[in-house]
Amino acid sequence: MLYNLLYPLSEHFILFNVFKYITFRTAYAIITSLLISLFVGGYLINTLKEMQLSQKAKGYEPARHKEKEGTPTMGGIMIILTALFSTLLWADLTNLYIWIVLFVFIATGVLGFADDYIKTVKKDPEGMKPMVKFSLQLVIAAFAVVCIIIVDESGAATKLALPFFKNMVFDLSFFYILFALFVIVGTSNAVNLTDGLDGLATMPSVIAFGTFILFSYVTGHVQFADYLQIIYVEGSGELAVFCGAMLGAGLGFLWYNTFPATVFMGDVGSLSIGSALATVAVITKHEIVLAIVGGVFVIETVSVIMQVGFFKATKGRRLFRMAPIHHHFELKGWEEPKIIVRFWILAFMLAMIAISTLKLR
Incomplete structure (x- = not known):
């Protein structure tokens, strides 16, 4: 919005010329969403507590998850609102890619909200019927x-x-349509599966969006795209602003979600984060790189697939003590902070490998 309002005035006021630069607007999108998250987070958490929107354990998680009952969920609302506000404030609103990503982000957020509503208000721990959610x-x-x-x-x-x-x-x-559907829906559910420990899904998401700030920018820059021998997608550079807003919103949420968490993101957060990240990857033509950047999400999902497949093939035997795999490490006796931080380190390493693909060709 500020770009559309103020940049045209740069002909008369040279100061407004800074709004031309995606890097400038991305930096301030990060700052804006981060500060708003820190400012409104406490109020939102108190509101969720007052409404008694807390998710109960399903019964098959490790026993110590019982201690987390009563912690408010649906904190992903904070991520959606702050990232949305920051994006609308700093992005070029004539860019259609921005609106496509925002549509996916909000629509899957609404879907996740409905799922959380069933779990918390309707007291059904299983939530929305899987086939209904998957179809939507x-x-x-x-x-x-x-x-x-x-x-x-x-x-x-x-x-x-x-x-x-x-x-x-x-x-x-x-x-490609079928492939893109797999990427978007798969990533959305992968982030949802990973969101099982305090901050476990949040920080890898922050790292992934930070990485895609770079990929969005170079993909939308004709000279950089040509030099790096990647596909040039006109207009995709503006998605760096959205990724910046998500990075800031994620860090702001992590302030409250880090161990021991005072709020969980819920499906409203995890589904929307995963689908938005995947949509950015699809637009910027870095779908395979997404599997590297989001390697933590891939590992979590594959562990569930392997567990189910092995269980059926062996008629009752388990490959892991519990899936997703972070539960396996819990049952091995690892402390929760140790699991979380080690997964964060892995996410950072994978992001570095993903960035290296820009030159290793």
Whole structure:
């Protein structure tokens, strides 16, 4: 909004020329969402407590999770509202990619809110029926992917680039829609699975959005894209502002969500974070890189798939003590902060590997 209002005035007031720069607006999007989160966080948490919106343990988690009962959930509302406000304030609102990502972000947030509502208000710990939730996720993702293809003017929307290789780009045509649906819905659910310990999903999400600030910026910059031999997507650089807003909102939320957490993000947070991150990856044509950046989410999801598959194949035997895999380490006796911080370190290492793909081609 500030870009649209103030940058045109730069012809008369040179100071307003700074709004032209994505880097400037991204930095202030981070600061804005972070400060607002810190300012409103306490009030939101108290409101959630007063409304008794706390999620009860499902019964099959490690026993010490019983101690977390009574902690308010649905704190992801804070992430959505602060990131939304910051994005609308600092982004170029004529950029259609911004609106596509915001649509996915808000729509999956509403879906997650409905799921949390059933769990907390209706007292059903299982929440929304899995097939209903999955179907709605597919509808949201499909609408977004079609919009991305329509908005694209370069013919890059259905292309898939492989990192670490020069000129390894494949046009998947119609099949790209199915692939993109898998990426968006899969990432959304992967973040949801990871959100099982205090701050476990929050910090890897912050690291991922921080990484995609860089990927969005270079993908939308014709000279950098050409030099780095990546697909150029006109207008995608503006997504760096959204990623910055998410980074700030995530750090602000982590202030309250770090061990011992005073609030959980709930499905309203995890589903919206994952789907928004994946949509940015789809637009910037770094879907495979997302699997590296979000490697923690991938590991958590794969551990569940392996556990279920092994259980069925062996008729009752378990590969891990419990899945997702962070529960396995809990049952091995690791303290919760140790598990969390080690997963954070892994997320940071994976982000560095992902960034290295820009040069290792």
